[in-house]
Each structure stands twice: as C-alpha cells, then as structure tokens.
Amino acid sequence: VLQNLKPSKWNLPPGPLKLPIIGNLHQRRELHPRNRLNLTQKYGPVVLLRFGYVPVVVISSRDAAEEVLKTHDLECCSRPETVGTRTISYNCKGIGFMPYGEEWKALRKLAVIELFSMKKLQSFRYIREEESDLLVKKLSESSSSQSVVNLNKTLFTLVASIICRIGFRLNLQDCEFIDEDSIAEFVQKCESVTRTSMFSDFFPGRFGRFIDRVSGQNTRLESIFSEVDSFLQNILDDHLKPGRRRVEESSDIIDVMIDMMRNQDKDGDSFKPTTDNLKGMISDIFIAGVNTSASTMIWAMTELIRNPRVMKKVQDEIRRTLGNNKERITEQDVTKLHYFKLMVKETLRLHPAAPLLLPRETLTHIKIQGYDIPPKTKILINAYAIARDPELWTNPDDFNPDRFLDSSVDYKGLNFELLPFGSGRRICPGMALGVAMVELGLLNLLYFFDWGLPEKEAADKIITGNEVALDLFQVLHH
C-alpha cells in the first residue's frame, strides 16, 4: 500500500491504475493480441503494468523497440517468467528461456553450428523437399474427391516431421512413441503447459506456491507436462541407445551434446551439458520450430482465401514462372519468385507467431524514451502492435503484399517496424529454416492445388472473425 502511495522520484512510464497487491492482474486481457492496440492508444508506446509483484513494461513503438533491442543491459528474462515456461524449458535449461550468460552463449553457439548454419540448412534441403512431396501426395488423394481437409493439422504434421528429422533424426512416420496424426494436438498440449496460469507467476515465493498446491493448479500442470516429458524422454532415450548409428554425418545436435556430457571430465573447462540442458534443447527446438512455422502457413492460406485478388496474383506468378508441367517443387523454384515472397512477408507482418517476442528483463536501471525503467522489470516488445501502427503502415489491417513492392523493409531484425523474428542477440536462430519450410510448403499448396472453403458459413466466419485462422479448407482442383 505504501509503495502505491509514495510519489516516485523516477519518471516511470504511464499505465493503468494499479490496485494494491494485485496491481493490474485484473487487466491481463489487455495483453491479448486483439486488445494490445488499446493499451497503446490510451497510454502511449511505453506502458507500465504490474502483475502481482511483477513489474512489466510493454513497448509498442518502433523507436522505443529499437532503443530496447539495442540496449545490452537487458537479459532474456527467465526468473519472472511463468511456472509453465520454466517447467517446459526444464528450469530454463534450453536456449529460449535461459538468462544471458556464458552457458547461454555456449548453447546458442552449439545450436547455430549443429542446426542453424547455412551449411546445415543446405544439407537438409532434401528432407524439406521429401516431406513436402509427401504432403502433395496426401492432398492429391483428397483433391480427387474434392473433400475437405484439415489444413491446420496437415501443416502441423508437415512441419513436425521436418523438424524431427532435421533436429533429432526421428522419422515420425515410423515412430513408436507418437502417432504422426496426433502431432498437432501434441504441440497444442505443449503450448498449454506454457499458458497454464499459476498463482506463483505473480506472487513468487512460498505463499504463491502454497496457493498453487492447495488449489490443485500444481497437479493440473504436472499432469499435462508428464505427457510432454515422456515424449522428450523417448527422444533422448533413442539417442542414448548403445546400438545407435553414429556416423559423423548422421549425428545431430543431441548426439553432439551427449558426447560433450560424456567427455566432460576430459575437457576441462568446456561447457558441460546436463540432462536438463538436453531435454530443454529438444523442447525448445520442437516447440519454437513447429508452432511458429505451421501457424504462419495456416495464416497465409487464411489470408489468401479471404483476399481472392492476392490469391490470383500469387498463383498467376507461380504458374507463369514455373510452367504447368512440374512434377515436384524444389527450393530452387522458390528463388525464382518475387511476389510470392512478399506475400509471406505480409503474413509475417500481420500475424507474428510470437506477438510479444521473448520476454526480456532489465539487469540494471535503464532509460527508454526518457522513462526510467527499474532493474528486474520484465520487458515485452509488442511486435504485433508495431507491425500494425497506422503511423508506419498504410491501411495496416489490410492483407496487401503490394505494400512491399517498393519497400526495402525486411524481417531480418534490422527494421524495427517489422519484427516477426525479433532482433538483437536473442533473434530467432531458426529464421532461415522457418522461412524455408514456410515458403516451400506454401508453394506446393499453391502450385498444385486450387483452394476454397467447405461451406458458406465458413466464408461468413472468416470475414467477421478477423483474429481466428481457419483450419478446414476444400481442395478444388489438382
């Protein structure tokens, strides 16, 4: 109470009135994508909220985002992060939620070399092409009967199959511990672990933990997580099997980490991964890679169905450039297209898969746009609102790839008005892989098939429901 009454000597950012103890907890919905613009309109581009005991600053302008992302006295926060996120990242032992430091640097370097380098990207091209061919084969069967397909599920399966083959040398088609068709559901389960709201997220310490225990929230979280954990454990056990083929080329990032773990006594000071690092890494690659890429694809298809002019322009370019007789699409074909790539960029602008990027935390007292930000404040960059800022974009809510025809704005982290992959030292390391999967997958869908909606109601639904991606599509022609 005293804290709330004491006038601050600092120039703190504005924000809604904070109630004693709970702060702005009752206004958490303001952070939902649909409502994020409201917060900016009311209080400006730098807004201070307090969720329980956790101070949170939401940044919603390009200039403020640039200042934050170039300020190195920030770390990717893990401490005030939710219990669900800590659980699924094995107490922040993967790269996504590990605080900045030597261990994170070592893990990130390892991931870049073993998984995300240009060399690896090129050498796994055949996996992306093979899996996309399989998708076309399955969809061709549906198209012969003009049947309805659950494209959401199909695309989750496509991306999960690619990620599992590239990341863990795991073929989902003959996997003993998970059924390929249930992968979309499984990814949602992983997501729900991160979204489970715990009392101790806002009231850290014994009191919060006590309430979580007696209210049954702990048990609920543990029961969802146990399924996720057993999937990750199975992947790890597969790598630990004595008979596993360990030809140099066929070893993946997990094999390399296991080697490092086994050789740690010999290697003196080098980074020593633990089992939690291994599981955290598997979890990060799987969760960060699958949901983001699959949801970008499904949003692109939703927007194209909603905007027949753009659909026609994209398909005309594709078919004119690639001709009518191709039996299969390769990544080389993607490089010949221009407008198609702008369409993917426009999808990433309107529907960033991580609308608030990864949360950061101030290490020391810093200033942003003249406002004082105390140490240990959580910083959320509202990439969604910035990408729809009417001062930066004409008709920002329209899906219009033409806006990029004469523009050099790109999503690679240097233009702060477009940040679907973030920026700075925590920028998405899987950007090139993600874009390659999204572009190849979409190109296959748009080259080989024409698309429609199963029924009239669905058409009404998409015109009114601006924030919900579709999942059911009808394959019209092959």
Ligand code: HEM
């Ligand atoms: C369209 C696809 C993708 C989108 C939109 C996307 C978006 C993002 C964003 C916004 C961040 C946070 C960056 C920041 O806060 O500055 C991130 C981080 C990350 N992404 Fe991606 N991502 C995609 C694909 C992938 C793929 C395919 C992988 C791996 C297979 C991946 C792995 C990661 C990891 C490990 C991090 C954490 C990096 C760190 O903290 O050091 N992402 N991604």
